[in-house]
Amino acid sequence: MSEVCKPPPAASGPALAASVLTRLRDEWAAVLQIEGKPYRIILASTSDRDIALRKLLRSTGIDETFLLSSDARVLAEIIKTGSLLEILGCALISSDFTALEWTPERAKETAHSLASIASDKGKQTLLGVAVLFVNAFLLGQLSG
Numbered sequence: 001m002s003e004v005c006k007p008p009p010a011a012s013g014p015a016l017a018a019s020v021l022t023r024l025r026d027e028w029a030a031v032l033q034i035e036g037k038p039y040r041i042i043l044a045s046t047s048d049r050d051i052a053l054r055k056l057l058r059s060t061g062i063d064e065t066f067l068l069s070s071d072a073r074v075l076a077e078i079i080k081t082g083s084l085l086e087i088l089g090c091a092l093i094s095s096d097f098t099a100l101e102w103t104p105e106r107a108k109e110t111a112h113s114l115a116s117i118a119s120d121k122g123k124q125t126l127l128g129v130a131v132l133f134v135n136a137f138l139l140g141q142l143s144g
Contacts (some may be wrong), residue, residue: 031095035122037113038095041129042053042102049102053090053137056083063138075131084130085111091133 031038039040057063060081065073078084089107092114093099098105117123 012042032125033137034090034114034125035117035119039092039110040049040085040095040097040099041133042091042093044099045102046100048104049090049107052104052107053087056090057134062134071131071135074134075127078127078130078134084126085115087130087134088114088126091129 006076033039054063060077060083062074062077062081062083065077078087086107089111090102091108091110093102093106094110094113114126117126
């Protein structure tokens with residue numbers, strides 16, 4: 001697993017939220033290439049995207065798991081609930097668009113595109129993005 005995909009070190013509260021967001025901004029500010037396809041990670045978003053993601057995390061129970069768990073547990077819950085592609089649809093957008101151009105339709109297109117990722121490196125990247133993104137989003141919700 002590359003350095004970019006590894007979960008952040010153990011910490012808690014606003015300090016962890018800040019470190020995760022800083023890491024995402026620093027490491028993924030440029031376009032993220034996954035099997036040759038360019039994506040941007042969504043760091044700034046619309047309220048529509050935030051509401052959709054919050055509903056998804058609440059409906060799958062990932063938000064509750066997050067509060068009491070390690071990154072490994074959050075990842076296990078993402079996999080168990082089958083919500084990986086939906087989360088990634090909220091986390092990534094084609095580089096043809098800005099983060100603020102996110103829509104539910106684009107999220108579905110992104111998820112559909114990512115479903116075909118076959119390489120181990122690509123799959124590891126997607127898992128790493130999902131864990132970091134869920135951590136950053138939920139920590140932001142708690143500290144904001």
